[in-house]
Each structure stands twice: as structure tokens, then as C-alpha cells.
Amino acid sequence: MKRILSFILITAVCLSVTGCSFEDELDAGGLLSAPMMTTEQREIHEALTNAIGNEITLKYPKNGENRSAFVIENIDNEPTEEAIVFYQYKSADLDEGTVHVHILDQIDGKWSSAIDFAGSGAEVDRIFISPLREGRSPSIIIGYSTLSPSLNQFQIYSYDSENINTVYTDNYSLLSVVDFEDDGYYDIFKSSIDPETGKTEGVIIGQEGNEFYTIATVKMSDYISSYVQCRHGKTEDGKRAIFIDSLNADGYLQTDIISKSSKTYQNLSLVFKDKAFEKSVRDTGYLTQDVGRDGTLEIPTNEIMAGYEQADSVKNMITVFSGFDGDYSLKQKYKGFYMINDGYFFNMPPDMLKSATVKIDETTGESVFYKLEGTAQQSDKELFRINVVNSSEYENYRALGYMLITQQGQLRYIVKRTNTDEKLCLKLDDIKDNFYLIP
Numbered sequence: 001m002k003r004i005l006s007f008i009l010i011t012a013v014c015l016s017v018t019g020c021s022f023e024d025e026l027d028a029g030g031l032l033s034a035p036m037m038t039t040e041q042r043e044i045h046e047a048l049t050n051a052i053g054n055e056i057t058l059k060y061p062k063n064g065e066n067r068s069a070f071v072i073e074n075i076d077n078e079p080t081e082e083a084i085v086f087y088q089y090k091s092a093d094l095d096e097g098t099v100h101v102h103i104l105d106q107i108d109g110k111w112s113s114a115i116d117f118a119g120s121g122a123e124v125d126r127i128f129i130s131p132l133r134e135g136r137s138p139s140i141i142i143g144y145s146t147l148s149p150s151l152n153q154f155q156i157y158s159y160d161s162e163n164i165n166t167v168y169t170d171n172y173s174l175l176s177v178v179d180f181e182d183d184g185y186y187d188i189f190k191s192s193i194d195p196e197t198g199k200t201e202g203v204i205i206g207q208e209g210n211e212f213y214t215i216a217t218v219k220m221s222d223y224i225s226s227y228v229q230c231r232h233g234k235t236e237d238g239k240r241a242i243f244i245d246s247l248n249a250d251g252y253l254q255t256d257i258i259s260k261s262s263k264t265y266q267n268l269s270l271v272f273k274d275k276a277f278e279k280s281v282r283d284t285g286y287l288t289q290d291v292g293r294d295g296t297l298e299i300p301t302n303e304i305m306a307g308y309e310q311a312d313s314v315k316n317m318i319t320v321f322s323g324f325d326g327d328y329s330l331k332q333k334y335k336g337f338y339m340i341n342d343g344y345f346f347n348m349p350p351d352m353l354k355s356a357t358v359k360i361d362e363t364t365g366e367s368v369f370y371k372l373e374g375t376a377q378q379s380d381k382e383l384f385r386i387n388v389v390n391s392s393e394y395e396n397y398r399a400l401g402y403m404l405i406t407q408q409g410q411l412r413y414i415v416k417r418t419n420t421d422e423k424l425c426l427k428l429d430d431i432k433d434n435f436y437l438i439p
């Protein structure tokens, strides 16, 4: 439990200091040193430095799905791919640290510099290459972050092999592109927090001819301190939606759900505020997830676990994951034990929720499930314990009687069952069935 609490604290600090980010901000990938370049990236890098010199540092988008300094996509009417590269001059007095965008094209299979332009900030927050209208080349949408997250700026560019044009500029706090109708064309969704009043507004922006215009505005939850995550997925009735987790002024997470039905854009979460939005308010660290990895999104909330009192200094929590139902309410889908920093959730069957409890082994960090007898503290009949180990340690644990539940990369999720007849001591197959990796 100590580990969870410290994790929550770290997350809270991270949120308050940096405003953190979106999608997968728990992934430390963005913090690691620059990855090795592929052959293609090396060729692009060489063509770039041939054009502008060596005194540059590559810049990586901080958030979103494209985290590479090299975005390779077909962005015009000509069939080969182009490369978009972000960089900064090493000497800051040259341009005050502005990030530059360089587009390279392929001529007879060789990368060659095409266009260079300055962005509107020192950092790239995110980039989308998305078709916005039928019959048009995809647009390049780049969000630049500033020190004040409420004043980030994004620009939409159109590129035609010779020219780059900035066709739209706007401020944002949260930026995404969404294909609400599932037809391959995207709308731009942005939300802004007014730094003076704390008022927020969601805006959907589309393109008509060469003009960009506001298609609709949607109500967003007010008085938030920052946006934490924006996830794309589906509601329980199959509607495409974005789930936006934000931190409110009291330091709790809450979720807005934006969707489109019969030409109307709505914040579904706020339609019946008491049935959805207010039920989504929860502790930090509990981000919207896709439990089961089936495309539907679930919002986690907490309850005190059986065997613990509200007054306990260390709260042990049951986490409930709820989907958004067609009747504008949150509907419980999973209920169990969520070990956030180890990245798993164990869905507890009803008799376990009633008659079992979990304690963390302070020495090993394992989640230990006990039969509930009185309070958690009094309970000492162990059912099974779950651990996460490195693949290199796995054989040692196997020799100790641990069994594999599942694996991801180098990590092995393992369980050791006690040899009790107790029916709460689930069989390995039942443990596997109820075990979910998150994210």
C-alpha cells in the first residue's frame, strides 16, 4: 500500500508541476534518451544536416501518438512519403530556442530537403497528420507548448510539395483530432481554460473549402486546474467518444465524455450530471482505461475494501471500473483490486468482494489475498499472493511454487496459491480470467 500511496503522490506532484500530458503520460518513454535511429531516419538526418548544418538538436513531441522527431507520412498528392523533422538550433541566440519544422521529400528514392519553417513555440506538444476533408491531402496539425498550458498554440498547415501554408492558428489547453463518424475524416477538438476566469469551453473545428470554422461548441467541466489525459474509444452503446480526464480545483480527477449523435456534439458526462459526471470524481492517479482492451473505455472509482475502516490511516481500496451507458449513466463493469504501479487489475468475483481482503506484503510488495475474518488486520488465512518479477527472476520463483498468470515484455505476472480447500482460493484458470494488464 505504501508503494501505491507513494506512486499517487509522485503522480500528483507530476501533475501539479508539469501539467503532465495526455494519452500515456505514465509511460516514461518520453523521458528516456533519444532512441537509436533507424537506417531511414539516419538517411533523413543526413539530408537534413546537409541542408542546414550540424548545429542542431532534434526535438521530440512531448505527447500524443507521434513521439518521434521524424514523422514519416504521405502528406501530399504525390505517392511517396514525406518526412517531417523537428529541431532546434544549438545556439539559442540565433532564434530564441524556437522549434523548427523541416519537410523532406524523396527524389528518385533519395531524401532531399524541401521546406523549412519556424514553429510557434520552443517545444512540440503533439502532431497529427489527419485527413480533414474528402479529396484533400491530409493536414499537418502541430501543437506547440508554452510555459502556460492554457496558452498553448496550434497551427494547421497545408503542404503541396512546394509550399507550406499556415491555414489556421488557435490557442488550446487540450487538443485532439477525432473521427466521430468513423468515415476516415477528422474533426479537430480543442478545449481552452481561460486563465483569468477558469471558464472552459470545448470547440469542434472543421474545414469547409479552404476555410476553417467552428462546427460546434460543447460545455466542459468548469474550474479545472489541468487536463491530464484524453483517450479515444467507445461508450457501452458503441458510440465513438473521447474521455477527457481533468484535475479539478480540489485536486480530484473527473471525466468529460465528448461524442456526436445525430449531428449534435455533446458532453455526455454533463447531460445528466448527477448520474455520470459527479460519479466520476475520484483520487488522482486513477485514469480512464480500456480494461479488457476491447475499445470501450472505463472510468475507475474507489470504495473502501472489506476489512478496512474509513478511519484507517492506510486505506485499502476496491476499484470499480464503469463504462458510460446509453442511458447517460456510469455502469459498473469490473470491481476488484487495482495495483496501479504494477500495472494490473484483479477483478474480484462477488463472493471474494464480500469475504476476502487484500494486504500488501511490506517486504516483497506482493498483493496478498486473505479470507476475511473480522478486520483485515485480524485476517491471516492466506489465499494467494500476486507478484510481478523480471523474466530473469522467474525460474527462481517457479521453484518456490509460483505460477505464471501472464507476461508483458520482460515482466512476469505470477501467483502463488496456498494449498487450502477454501473455495475463495481461486484456481489458476480463474485467476487468469480475472486478471487484466493496465494499460
Ligand SMILES: [Ca+2]
Residues within 6 Å of the ligand: 074, 075, 076, 077, 078, 079, 080, 081, 082
Ligand atoms: Ca507524397
Ligand SMILES: [Ca+2]
Residues within 6 Å of the ligand: 289, 290, 291, 292, 293, 294, 295, 296, 297, 298
Ligand atoms: Ca474496455
